[in-house]
Amino acid sequence: MKPYVILNVAMTLDGKIATKTGSSEISGKEDLERVHEIRKEVDGIMVGIGTVLADDPRLSVHKIKAKKEDNPIRVVVDNKARTPLNFRILNDDAETIIGVSSICDENNPNCDMDAVNRAKELSKKANLFYSSEEPVDLVEFMEYLYTKGIKTLMLEGGSTLNFSMISDNLIDEVKICIAPMIVGGKDSKTFFDGDGFDNMKDAVQLKLEKSYPLGKDFIMEYKVLK
Ligand SMILES: NC(=O)c1ccc[n+]([C@@H]2O[C@H](COP(=O)([O-])OP(=O)(O)OC[C@H]3O[C@@H](n4cnc5c(N)ncnc54)[C@H](O)[C@@H]3O)[C@@H](O)[C@H]2O)c1
Numbered sequence: 001m002k003p004y005v006i007l008n009v010a011m012t013l014d015g016k017i018a019t020k021t022g023s024s025e026i027s028g029k030e031d032l033e034r035v036h037e038i039r040k041e042v043d044g045i046m047v048g049i050g051t052v053l054a055d056d057p058r059l060s061v062h063k064i065k066a067k068k069e070d071n072p073i074r075v076v077v078d079n080k081a082r083t084p085l086n087f088r089i090l091n092d093d094a095e096t097i098i099g100v101s102s103i104c105d106e107n108n109p110n111c112d113m114d115a116v117n118r119a120k121e122l123s124k125k126a127n128l129f130y131s132s133e134e135p136v137d138l139v140e141f142m143e144y145l146y147t148k149g150i151k152t153l154m155l156e157g158g159s160t161l162n163f164s165m166i167s168d169n170l171i172d173e174v175k176i177c178i179a180p181m182i183v184g185g186k187d188s189k190t191f192f193d194g195d196g197f198d199n200m201k202d203a204v205q206l207k208l209e210k211s212y213p214l215g216k217d218f219i220m221e222y223k224v225l226k
Pocket residue numbers: 008009010011016017018022023024026047048049050051052054055077078079080135136137138156157158159160161162164165189193
């Protein structure tokens with residue numbers, strides 16, 4: 001069993017979710033409130049380590065009225081246990097689960113001792129899941145999150161993790177905020193990066209369920225066809 005996964009992203013009209021320098025203030029106020037309503041509803045919220053390092057996110061419900069109990073469990077996919085100990089994701093707003101790869105496991109002959117030691121330090125502040133693979137096996141990780149009570153999970157990026165999750169067939173819904181901005185740049189992060197598929201016939205198929213303007217932005221909501 002795996003959580004029901006909703007991917008939410010804000011992108012520019014040209015499909016970028018951050019500039020090449022990591023600047024990513026895209027959503028308008030109304031969209032951020034919409035996102036925080038979802039944060040309040042779901043059991044968990046997940047990002048990749050690239051997003052943690054770029055944004056130092058809280059991943060809590062703080063743009064709308066909420067109680068501490070409304071905060072979802074925070075989840076990070078972090079191969080080499082690089083989450084900095086002083087970052088906000090480890091504060092006491094909510095529980096945090098960090099998925100690390102097999103190179104953080106001291107019983108693995110191919111482990112990296114620096115990563116093993118960082119993971120040990122992190123385990124004092126968060127619950128660690130040790131994947132049997134490198135990078136983190138996302139199918140295995142989703143099954144683990146389900147056993148931890150995460151039945152609904154919002155994925156909030158970034159580009160690399162988004163592609164791994166969709167190519168592993170782990171995303172059920174996609175919600176996109178398109179902001180009327182163009183930023184360009186071949187090195188700017190897009191909605192989905194990773195390796196990509198070679199052939200269009202392999203593209204993931206989706207069905208548009210809802211679309212509407214929201215403040216200056218436009219929202220599109222899709223179901224992933226399985
Ligand atoms: N506009 C938005 O809605 C939005 C949302 C989130 C992030 N962002 C931006 O995206 C950027 C970060 O994206 P990114 O692609 O660099 O990082 P990411 O957040 O996608 O994290 C990727 C990292 O996750 C780890 N990982 C472990 N196992 C993995 C697996 N199986 N598959 C994939 N990754 C795995 C790897 O270390 C990998 O480098 C930041 O600039 C951030 O501001 C924008």
